[in-house]
Every structure is written in structure tokens, then in C-alpha cells.
Amino acid sequence: MCGLLGFLTPGRVDEALVAAVDAALPCLRHRGPDEHGTWHDADLVFGFNRLSIIDIDSSHQPLRWGPADNPERYALTFNGEIYNYLELRAELATLGAEFRTEGDGEAIVAAYHYWGPDAVRRLRGMFGFAIWDTETRELFLARDPFGIKPMFLATGPGGTAFGSEKKSLLTLLHQLQLTDALDPRALEHYTVLQYVPEPETLHRDIRRLESGHYARLRPGEAPRFTRYFDPQFRVRPFARGTEHARYAEIAAALEDSVAKHMRADVTVGSFLSGGIDSTAIAALAIRHNPNLLTFTSAFERPGYSEADVAAETAAAIGSKHYIRMVSPQEFAAAIPEIVWYLDEPVADPALVPLYFVAQEARKHVKVVLSGEGADELFGGYTIYREPLSLRPFERMPAAGRRLAGRLGAAMPDGRRGKSLLQRGSLSLEERYYGNARSFNDAQLRAVLREFRPDWAQADVTAPIYARSVGWDPVARMQHLDLYTWLRGDILVKADKMTMANSLELRVPFLDPEVFRVAEQIPYEQKITSGRGVAKTTKYALRQALDGIVPPHVLHRAKLGFPVPLRHWLAGDELFEWAQAQIAESQTDHLLDKGAIKGMLDEHRAGRSDHSRRLWTLLVFMVWHGIFVEQRIVPDIKEPVYPVHA
Structure with missing residues (x-):
């Protein structure tokens, strides 16, 4: 490294x-x-x-x-x-x-x-x-x-x-x-x-x-x-009576990957949230190191912490566990330093708690394992369920779908069914641009000084979709996310936030042999319909991990690293900080700062939730202040680590 x-x-x-x-x-x-x-x-x-x-x-x-x-x-x-x-x-x-x-x-x-x-x-x-x-x-x-x-x-x-x-x-x-x-x-x-x-x-x-x-x-x-590598989802249906053998194949591939990822001449720990992915990695890792150390971070605000679940999991698998609580003051103070380490702006607020948990882990270990990549390989995002809900629209003639779109557009914002009609009227290529879409075209025109419709996100996604024609819609969404969200957001924040603390992060799910078994899974073994545990994502992976992952996690819904950004931008925690960034940023030639200030005021008043859009623009302003204006000078300190690490 x-x-x-x-x-x-x-x-x-x-x-x-x-x-x-x-x-x-x-x-x-x-x-x-x-x-x-x-x-x-x-x-x-x-x-x-x-x-x-x-x-x-x-x-x-x-x-x-x-x-x-x-x-x-x-x-x-x-x-x-x-x-x-x-x-x-x-x-x-x-x-x-x-x-x-x-x-x-x-x-x-x-x-x-x-x-x-x-x-x-x-x-x-x-x-x-x-x-x-x-x-x-x-x-x-x-x-x-x-x-x-x-x-x-x-x-x-x-x-x-x-x-x-x-x-x-x-x-x-x-x-x-x-x-x-x-x-x-x-x-x-x-x-x-x-x-x-x-x-x-x-x-x-x-x-x-x-x-x-x-x-x-x-x-x-x-x-x-x-x-040299273009991931293909070569689906192989589960033949009757072979389900358990296929689940065993998944478990064996993952166990082999974790075993090889444990190879090191220094101590290896593991990140541990409340979800199935990091839990699976930690549960397999402890088989190779009974003294495994696990780490999580959390916020004190109710509803924005997986610390209790992670602690329960650590107790169940037998790891020594560390929790890093992050205050809103620490969050705000760390932003310039974090953006400097990022190199390129990434507007995912989850990278902030990731930075702090990496900081805590580096006090004890030099390498950690983590669960990135499981959602893209095994079908873990809730949005992958969308093709199931939109199946009735696929049977409509083109004219019927266009009519549904017009009806949806005419409905007032917030009216139940509006989004369903609008999305159902569109093809997969038109409606799905990956796991994040902060701005629509009208909102872009309002904030960007130079807006070009031909530079839209389809400019990024169209060549990727062209390589997956004929696949089932879930596989096409996974394939798109491998090329966009995974490598643009997930892996960037994982690499940058851990390396900021001179900590090596390893991701056993993203292994060629694990992908080999994941690419063959049919969509009905990823996304299932029904209620309760029968309505789930990553179904085959959950079945493969039965007996490895503790029961309280096996069918738990995905949460990730939740951040109370909506509350903080409207409250005293980040509102004044956001105001200052907008006022001081020398980006008037790129952004309409008046429109952005209006968004912040609307958000403060509770009239609209602009938190993710505001965060996207604020992170860019900080980035511009560091790398272009040199107005912001982060306090980057030389790291000091324990000798035994």
C-alpha cells in the first residue's frame, strides 16, 4: 500500500x-x-x-x-x-x-x-x-x-x-x-x-x-x-432442488475471499455497522483472528445511529468493539480537511462518519475489512425493487405510457401516485441514472450559470446501458451502479477517508471469485415480493449467510451511515456555517448564489427539504475554496500512530 x-x-x-x-x-x-x-x-x-x-x-x-x-x-x-x-x-x-x-x-x-x-x-x-x-x-x-x-x-x-x-x-x-x-x-x-x-x-x-x-x-x-474487465451478469437460473447448493457456493466464495483478505503482517480489524454486509465480513474474519477488533461510528441524535445494533452484533460474534460518537461540532470542523483528502468533491454525507471511524480504528490497527460492494453484486438497494412495482406499465402500449406520464405531470407535487405514473411512463434508461440524482433539469438551470442539456446524466449512462441490452432490469441497474455509484461514490469515500488516516481498507465482496458466483444469480433470488422477511433484497446472499450472520441482523433493513443533515442544515448546527460558505465562496461565475441562498432559507423555514441539493453545492464551494481560490487552508497534521501498529 x-x-x-x-x-x-x-x-x-x-x-x-x-x-x-x-x-x-x-x-x-x-x-x-x-x-x-x-x-x-x-x-x-x-x-x-x-x-x-x-x-x-x-x-x-x-x-x-x-x-x-x-x-x-x-x-x-x-x-x-x-x-x-x-x-x-x-x-x-x-x-x-x-x-x-x-x-x-x-x-x-x-x-x-x-x-x-x-x-x-x-x-x-x-x-x-x-x-x-x-x-x-x-x-x-x-x-x-x-x-x-x-x-x-x-x-x-x-x-x-x-x-x-x-x-x-x-x-x-x-x-x-x-x-x-x-x-x-x-x-x-x-x-x-x-x-x-x-x-x-x-x-x-x-x-x-x-x-x-x-x-x-x-x-x-x-x-x-x-x-480488460467488463462485468457481465451471466444469469444461471436456480434449477429445482439446487438452491442450497447455490447458496453454499456463495458462502464458500465469500469465506475464501475473506481468508485471503486477512493476509497481512500487521493486525487486521473490521468495520461493523448494523447491516448484513459488514456483519458477514466480521463474522467470517473472526474465524481467522479470534481477537478481532471491530469499529463503528454514530451520531447521538435518535434514529441516526446503528451503534446499539453493532454492539449487539459484536457481542454475538465475540469481537472487541469500539464506538466513535461524532458531534455536530466535530462534523462541521472536519469538513475542510475531509474535502482536501477527497481530491474531488463527493456529496455523500456518510463519508464524514466514515472518516471518524477510520480515525478511531487507526489507533488500534493498520488494516480493516469492510462490506462495500455487496449491494451492487447481490442486489441490495431498495430501488432495485422498482421494476417489480412498474411491471403493469411494461404491458401498456407506448401511447398508454405517454398518457400516464402526462397524468402524473399534471398532479400536484406530493400527491400519492404522481411519482409512480411519471416513472412508469419512462424506460429504464430514461428513469434510472444510478443511486443518486440531486437535481432535475429545471433545478440545474436555477443554480448553474452554464447548463447544457446535452451534458445531462444520460451522457454518462447511455454507453453503459448499451452494453447490457437484453438483460433483466435488475441486472442492468446493478451493472450501471458498478460503473457509476460504486466507483464514483462508494469506493472513493472508502479509499479517501481511510487513507486520510493511513489506514488500509479491504473489501472482500469486490473479489473476482465472489463476482463470478454473484453474476449468475437470477433477479428473483435478489429481489423478492411479499411482506416482512418475504419482501427483501439480497435474498440469495441472506440465505447463504444463514448460520454465519446473527439472526437479529440477517433480515434487517439497510440503513448504512445515516447523517442528520436535514435537521442540522435547518438548525443551529450547520445553518450559519452554510450561510458563510455561500457568502464567502468565489463561485459566482459558476453558481447562482442568490438561488442557493433562497434554497437554504426555504429549507430553514421547513417549506422544502433541500438538504441533499444544498450539501452537494456546499461541498463544491468548500472544494473550490481549497483547490481554486486557496481561500480555505485545511489544518493537515502529520499523523502519529502507536508503535505496535
């Missing part, structure tokens, strides 16, 4: 460029406080900050490896973990590979040497890495299938820079001969979706290497991108 940074330029590496890369490394230090430094040759500079997890005393970066006739042919810098590295090393040894460390980094480079770019298909893990071949003078960049670990890229006349965080590339734009201009299209996408979708960033000249992609480039050339 580390924060990596690199600069490729044809024969122009000199002391000044090495110094520039070295000067950019401190803003990555939270990703790897254990070791840091640079390495270079005539065309390439590598910078790194290492968080030592496996083979602590060796596996230093950049890691050099090569065959017997050129043992330092390759240089690797690597962010992430490869969980099947022991199996890969054993297989590669039969091909003649010799290893000088006990770590997972050499497995990556040796796999690349023997199998070429196809090596990425053999890796079970999370990764963003760069391999420099000193013989062919080619750079190979790769990112894991689901996008657990980040990789940013910027290519200009001066070369190509790449790194784990965008803020490190911002300091190198001058050397690249690029500008720090913002991308208005990305801003519109952010405002609607609450995150900036890949491969965009809010800076026009910096992009992301997409999940499931690798890139090859030579000095002076543009990167050549290849998609």
Missing part, C-alpha cells in the same frame, strides 16, 4: 524535475507514512510513500525485479494489495521466476514479465500500479477491476504524470505545460450525480485511468488504453 507518483518524459529527466516530483510527495504522505523517496532514469521519475503491510522489512519501493540475465530490468511502484500473491509466486516459480522478497509486489512484476498485460486478469486484489521496463522503455499502468484504488493521469507537451491523488498532479501541471482550468461538463455531472464520474475530474487536463483498464505508453507518446 502506498501513494505513488510518476513523471514520464522523453530523455528530459533532470535534477529540477526530480526535485519537483519530490516536492509533490508530502501531499501523499497520509497514504504511506512509513517510507518515502524517489527513483529515476533518463525518461522516468518515480515517487512513492509506503504504508508497510506485507513483508515489512523488505519489498521497498520502487521495487526492482527481473529475470536472471537482467535482475533489475523492471521498476515497480504499487498502491494496493494482491491477495493471491502466494499462489501466484508458487506458479511463477515453476516458470523460472526467482524472488528476493516475501511480498506481493514481486508477484506483480514477475507475472507481467511472463504473461504480459494479461497478468492483470490473474490478480485478486486492489491495485493501481506502474511498471517501467528499462529494456523496451515502455510504461505499463493498471487499475483493479472494480476501481478500489485510484489512478490519475495528465498528458501534455511536457510528458505524462500519473499518481494516486490528483492534488499531487496539480503541482506538476507547469512541467506538463498544462493549465488548471475547470471542466464545466464535469461540474454539471457532479451537481446531478453527487460525484464526478470516471474518467472525468473537475480539472479539464487531469483524467482518471478507469477501473478495469490498463494503459501502455512510451516517452513522448500518448497513453494507449485497454479495457
Whole structure:
């Protein structure tokens, strides 16, 4: 695990460029406080900050490896973990590979040497890495299938820079001969979706290497991108009498994944909420570490805490449990620091309690497991039930559906049935843009100075939907969320908030072998109709976890990290803070601040709930204040950790 940074330029590496890369490394230090430094040759500079997890005393970066006739042919810098590295090393040894460390980094480079770019298909893990071949003078960049670990890229006349965080590339734009201009299209996408979708960033000249992609480039050339992973939901119906065997297959895949995710030379803990996903991971993890430590965070406001359920679960599985309570004052004070760590704005308030629980966990452990990805793989979001409720509309002729839409539009806001008629009149592609949609077109026109209908969210989703034509609607929604909500929100906040505290987070659900069994599950084994426990999501997963997850959690509804944002923005906790952000932000050329202030006043008066829309805009204003105006200077402190960790 580390924060990596690199600069490729044809024969122009000199002391000044090495110094520039070295000067950019401190803003990555939270990703790897254990070791840091640079390495270079005539065309390439590598910078790194290492968080030592496996083979602590060796596996230093950049890691050099090569065959017997050129043992330092390759240089690797690597962010992430490869969980099947022991199996890969054993297989590669039969091909003649010799290893000088006990770590997972050499497995990556040796796999690349023997199998070429196809090596990425053999890796079970999370990764963003760069391999420099000193013989062919080619750079190979790769990112894991689901996008657990980040990789940013910027290519200009001066070369190509790449790194784990965008803020490190911002300091190198001058050397690249690029500008720090913002991308208005990305801003519109952010405002609607609450995150900036890949491969965009809010800076026009910096992009992301997409999940499931690798890139090859030579000095002076543009990167050549290849998609190596495109998740397909190849449904295999449950034959009569095979249900329990299929459930056992799911449980076995997950248990194997958790076992491999426990591999580390440091203590591994687990996040634990009141839901089934984190509970399943913790319950399986404790089989490998009877002294497992678990962690949760909560707010004191009634209805916004899973602390009691998590504590009951910890007692049931036998873990030592820690709870981090977060006050509204702490919440507000931490926002600038959190946005600085984010790099790109993400308007999901759940990232704040995640930041604080990571802070608590880092006092005790260096690695935690978590349950991200279960909803996308196994059908866990309530919205996935929508196709069941809209089935009657599918039988209507097109004219009937259009009439239903007109009737819904004519009904007063808040009238029961209005939303059903309007959504039923639309196709899946027209109505579902992923798990979050903060603004409709009319609301966008009110707050954005530049609004382009052709930049709408369908601009992001249409190419993804085109790859799932003919699938059942639930599988299509899951597929869309894998490419949008999961990698744009869920995994960004998981990576950024844990790495902000130099804590490695591992997500066993997002494993190729777990996906292999999940992709085959038919929709009726994900979403069921009925009442009570018969009306549920993730049905097959719940059945597979019966006997693993305590009964009080097995059929419990999803809650997540609830945040009392609606109350706080209307009350004394955040109202004045929000007023100040609107007044002080230098974003008048981008946003209609008068309209936003009106939204805040309406929210305060209780006439409308604008909390998520306001939060989306306020987070952007803070981001702009840090990265554009430099009006806000977060108080980023050097981390101090217990020696035993």
C-alpha cells in the first residue's frame, strides 16, 4: 500500500524535475507514512510513500525485479494489495521466476514479465500500479477491476504524470505545460450525480485511468488504453432442488475471499455497522483472528445511529468493539480537511462518519475489512425493487405510457401516485441514472450559470446501458451502479477517508471469485415480493449467510451511515456555517448564489427539504475554496500512530 507518483518524459529527466516530483510527495504522505523517496532514469521519475503491510522489512519501493540475465530490468511502484500473491509466486516459480522478497509486489512484476498485460486478469486484489521496463522503455499502468484504488493521469507537451491523488498532479501541471482550468461538463455531472464520474475530474487536463483498464505508453507518446474487465451478469437460473447448493457456493466464495483478505503482517480489524454486509465480513474474519477488533461510528441524535445494533452484533460474534460518537461540532470542523483528502468533491454525507471511524480504528490497527460492494453484486438497494412495482406499465402500449406520464405531470407535487405514473411512463434508461440524482433539469438551470442539456446524466449512462441490452432490469441497474455509484461514490469515500488516516481498507465482496458466483444469480433470488422477511433484497446472499450472520441482523433493513443533515442544515448546527460558505465562496461565475441562498432559507423555514441539493453545492464551494481560490487552508497534521501498529 502506498501513494505513488510518476513523471514520464522523453530523455528530459533532470535534477529540477526530480526535485519537483519530490516536492509533490508530502501531499501523499497520509497514504504511506512509513517510507518515502524517489527513483529515476533518463525518461522516468518515480515517487512513492509506503504504508508497510506485507513483508515489512523488505519489498521497498520502487521495487526492482527481473529475470536472471537482467535482475533489475523492471521498476515497480504499487498502491494496493494482491491477495493471491502466494499462489501466484508458487506458479511463477515453476516458470523460472526467482524472488528476493516475501511480498506481493514481486508477484506483480514477475507475472507481467511472463504473461504480459494479461497478468492483470490473474490478480485478486486492489491495485493501481506502474511498471517501467528499462529494456523496451515502455510504461505499463493498471487499475483493479472494480476501481478500489485510484489512478490519475495528465498528458501534455511536457510528458505524462500519473499518481494516486490528483492534488499531487496539480503541482506538476507547469512541467506538463498544462493549465488548471475547470471542466464545466464535469461540474454539471457532479451537481446531478453527487460525484464526478470516471474518467472525468473537475480539472479539464487531469483524467482518471478507469477501473478495469490498463494503459501502455512510451516517452513522448500518448497513453494507449485497454479495457480488460467488463462485468457481465451471466444469469444461471436456480434449477429445482439446487438452491442450497447455490447458496453454499456463495458462502464458500465469500469465506475464501475473506481468508485471503486477512493476509497481512500487521493486525487486521473490521468495520461493523448494523447491516448484513459488514456483519458477514466480521463474522467470517473472526474465524481467522479470534481477537478481532471491530469499529463503528454514530451520531447521538435518535434514529441516526446503528451503534446499539453493532454492539449487539459484536457481542454475538465475540469481537472487541469500539464506538466513535461524532458531534455536530466535530462534523462541521472536519469538513475542510475531509474535502482536501477527497481530491474531488463527493456529496455523500456518510463519508464524514466514515472518516471518524477510520480515525478511531487507526489507533488500534493498520488494516480493516469492510462490506462495500455487496449491494451492487447481490442486489441490495431498495430501488432495485422498482421494476417489480412498474411491471403493469411494461404491458401498456407506448401511447398508454405517454398518457400516464402526462397524468402524473399534471398532479400536484406530493400527491400519492404522481411519482409512480411519471416513472412508469419512462424506460429504464430514461428513469434510472444510478443511486443518486440531486437535481432535475429545471433545478440545474436555477443554480448553474452554464447548463447544457446535452451534458445531462444520460451522457454518462447511455454507453453503459448499451452494453447490457437484453438483460433483466435488475441486472442492468446493478451493472450501471458498478460503473457509476460504486466507483464514483462508494469506493472513493472508502479509499479517501481511510487513507486520510493511513489506514488500509479491504473489501472482500469486490473479489473476482465472489463476482463470478454473484453474476449468475437470477433477479428473483435478489429481489423478492411479499411482506416482512418475504419482501427483501439480497435474498440469495441472506440465505447463504444463514448460520454465519446473527439472526437479529440477517433480515434487517439497510440503513448504512445515516447523517442528520436535514435537521442540522435547518438548525443551529450547520445553518450559519452554510450561510458563510455561500457568502464567502468565489463561485459566482459558476453558481447562482442568490438561488442557493433562497434554497437554504426555504429549507430553514421547513417549506422544502433541500438538504441533499444544498450539501452537494456546499461541498463544491468548500472544494473550490481549497483547490481554486486557496481561500480555505485545511489544518493537515502529520499523523502519529502507536508503535505496535
